Amino acid sequence: MDIVVEHLTKRYGPQKAVDNVSFRVKAGEVLGFLGPNGAGKTTTMKAISCYINPDEGDVKVGGYSIKEHPEIIKKNIGYLPENNPLYQDMNIIDFLEFIAKIHGIPRYLIPERILDMVRICGLEGEKHKLISELSKGYQQRVGLAQALIHDPEILILDEPTTGLDPNQIVEIRELIKRIGKEKTVILSSHILAEVEATCDRILIINNGRIVVDGTAEELRKQAAGNEILKLGIQGGDVNDIFESLLNLETVDSVDFIDIDKQLFEVQSLKEETSVKPIFDLCVRNNYYISELTPTEKKLEDIFRQLTLH
Amino acid sequence: MKQILHIAYRELNSFFDSLTAYVLIVIFLGFSGFFTWIYGADVFFLGQASLDTFFTVAYWSLFVFIPALTMRSIAGELKAGTLELLLTKPVSDWQLILGKFLSTFFLIGIALTPTLFYYFTLWGIGPVDHSAIVLGYLGLLLMSMVYISIGLLTSCLFSNPIVASLTALSIGIFFHIIFDVLAANFVGFTGSVFSFLSLSTHFESITRGVVDTKDLIYFFSISFFCLYSSKMILSNRNLQV
Numbered sequence: 001m002d003i004v005v006e007h008l009t010k011r012y013g014p015q016k017a018v019d020n021v022s023f024r025v026k027a028g029e030v031l032g033f034l035g036p037n038g039a040g041k042t043t044t045m046k047a048i049s050c051y052i053n054p055d056e057g058d059v060k061v062g063g064y065s066i067k068e069h070p071e072i073i074k075k076n077i078g079y080l081p082e083n084n085p086l087y088q089d090m091n092i093i094d095f096l097e098f099i100a101k102i103h104g105i106p107r108y109l110i111p112e113r114i115l116d117m118v119r120i121c122g123l124e125g126e127k128h129k130l131i132s133e134l135s136k137g138y139q140q141r142v143g144l145a146q147a148l149i150h151d152p153e154i155l156i157l158d159e160p161t162t163g164l165d166p167n168q169i170v171e172i173r174e175l176i177k178r179i180g181k182e183k184t185v186i187l188s189s190h191i192l193a194e195v196e197a198t199c200d201r202i203l204i205i206n207n208g209r210i211v212v213d214g215t216a217e218e219l220r221k222q223a224a225g226n227e228i229l230k231l232g233i234q235g236g237d238v239n240d241i242f243e244s245l246l247n248l249e250t251v252d253s254v255d256f257i258d259i260d261k262q263l264f265e266v267q268s269l270k271e272e273t274s275v276k277p278i279f280d281l282c283v284r285n286n287y288y289i290s291e292l293t294p295t296e297k298k299l300e301d302i303f304r305q306l307t308l309h
Numbered sequence: 310m311k312q313i314l315h316i317a318y319r320e321l322n323s324f325f326d327s328l329t330a331y332v333l334i335v336i337f338l339g340f341s342g343f344f345t346w347i348y349g350a351d352v353f354f355l356g357q358a359s360l361d362t363f364f365t366v367a368y369w370s371l372f373v374f375i376p377a378l379t380m381r382s383i384a385g386e387l388k389a390g391t392l393e394l395l396l397t398k399p400v401s402d403w404q405l406i407l408g409k410f411l412s413t414f415f416l417i418g419i420a421l422t423p424t425l426f427y428y429f430t431l432w433g434i435g436p437v438d439h440s441a442i443v444l445g446y447l448g449l450l451l452m453s454m455v456y457i458s459i460g461l462l463t464s465c466l467f468s469n470p471i472v473a474s475l476t477a478l479s480i481g482i483f484f485h486i487i488f489d490v491l492a493a494n495f496v497g498f499t500g501s502v503f504s505f506l507s508l509s510t511h512f513e514s515i516t517r518g519v520v521d522t523k524d525l526i527y528f529f530s531i532s533f534f535c536l537y538s539s540k541m542i543l544s545n546r547n548l549q550v
Contacts, residue, residue: 049397074399081397085390089326101315102398146394
């Protein structure tokens with residue numbers, strides 16, 4: 001099922017939480033929804049899962065509009081809300097049974113589905129506990145289990161890894177990846193590494209508007225700009241090497257990273273690469289290269305650059 | 310319909326899990342039993358095989374209890390965030406409201422069921438006016454229906470359960486007493502309007518053994534109005550389903 005968001009706008013009082021946002025997610029795609037806190041991620045997700053009514057625009061899931069056929073959309077969506085609200089006074093099995101019934105899963109299939117979910121989400125040891133007795137990580141798993149229990153085609157996860165310990169984060173990411181092979185997943189986060197690790201495509205949203213839409217690769221390329229090399233040259237005087245590097249035609253600027261180890265940061269001119277000139281330089285002067293690493297701009301930097309204004 | 314029952318069943322379970330239901334039933338049976346059989350104008354004092362005393366006690370105690378039961382129904386879900394969980398499942402706003410309504414209604418039903426023993430006991434003691442008793446129960450259920458709807462409406466209006474409960478109680482007081490008092494103080498058209506608005510007028514007319522469509526319309530229209538308003542308030546945050 002494709003998700004098509006068309007000119008979605010939602011106001012909370014005078015403030016626009018989401019401002020004319022449009023994008024589409026193809027079936028089978030894992031989309032990472034990134035943005036600083038309060039950027040409009042949650043609002044967009046709430047609109048897709050038919051919880052809030054947008055002021056303008058529309059969302060179509062598999063061709064059905066959220067305004068006209070929410071009941072069909074709701075059946076096909078598994079939604080894990082932010083903060084993972086659960087009925088604290090129920091135990092896991094009863095809770096999952098309730099959710100399964102609400103989804104209209106046939107009675108004879110319910111025990112099987114519940115056991116599947118308990119297994120997939122790693123809840124075996126805890127299944128008879130009250131939800132209020134569970135740690136945050138386990139509660140998060142229950143949240144995932146309730147979103148998955150009816151085997152939905154679309155999964156919407158609002159910050160699924162908040163409050164988990166590093167091991168659990170890895171587990172949940174793997175789970176999402178596994179699920180993502182068969183289903184359409186929209187996942188929100190403000191942690192870049194997470195989105196990079198799990199998603200096919202990244203959507204960065206800031207102040208209610210989409211800033212970037214593309215894969216992690218494209219994103220890097222877009223923001224990368226000039227080539228930056230971390231370079232180590234031995235076999236000569238540091239200052240001589242520095243001078244001759246600066247004199248290369250393709251080089252824009254040179255900085256010292258570490259004078260003792262003779263490490264430099266070499267930035268090339270726009271759309272030029274200095275690798276070959278550097279190599280030729282070393283050959284001419286009998287220097288040798290101890291290190292040559294292209295420095296990639298980190299996604300974090302790109303993210304900050306795009307969302308800080 | 311199934312969704313409504315699932316929601317009602319879950320809610321009813323949580324009444325029992327949180328002890329609310331037990332406390333309600335124990336206090337309700339304690340009060341009504343005490344005044345029906347032991348103290349004041351009890352059955353033996355009156356010397357009649359009638360449950361009028363019981364119905365009066367129940368009429369008052371349910372009036373006080375119901376707002377306490379309904380105060381959390383929507384406000385609590387909203388606060389805990391579970392409203393979002395429920396409404397993003399295939400559940401419409403109406404189904405949620407009716408499920409909540411039914412859960413409290415069932416609980417009142419469960420609290421009233423043991424009092425059928427009063428009826429059977431009375432039957433053994435003397436000649437009982439069966440229809441009066443059946444209609445008495447009917448009156449109590451209709452009255453509960455009205456107060457549950459009012460409670461649900463205030464629970465939709467206020468996110469603080471205490472405020473919701475107190476508001477439901479104060480709205481209830483108008484139907485319970487104030488309209489009646491006003492009706493007694495006015496004559497002519499104004500008087501009859503207040504008399505029509507007063508819940509006790511209709512309750513008494515039913516418990517006396519006369520079921521008039523006017524009374525039924527009264528109970529059902531207030532309930533419907535409150536439930537419909539609740540649904541509209543809920544939908545304002547959400548989609549119209």
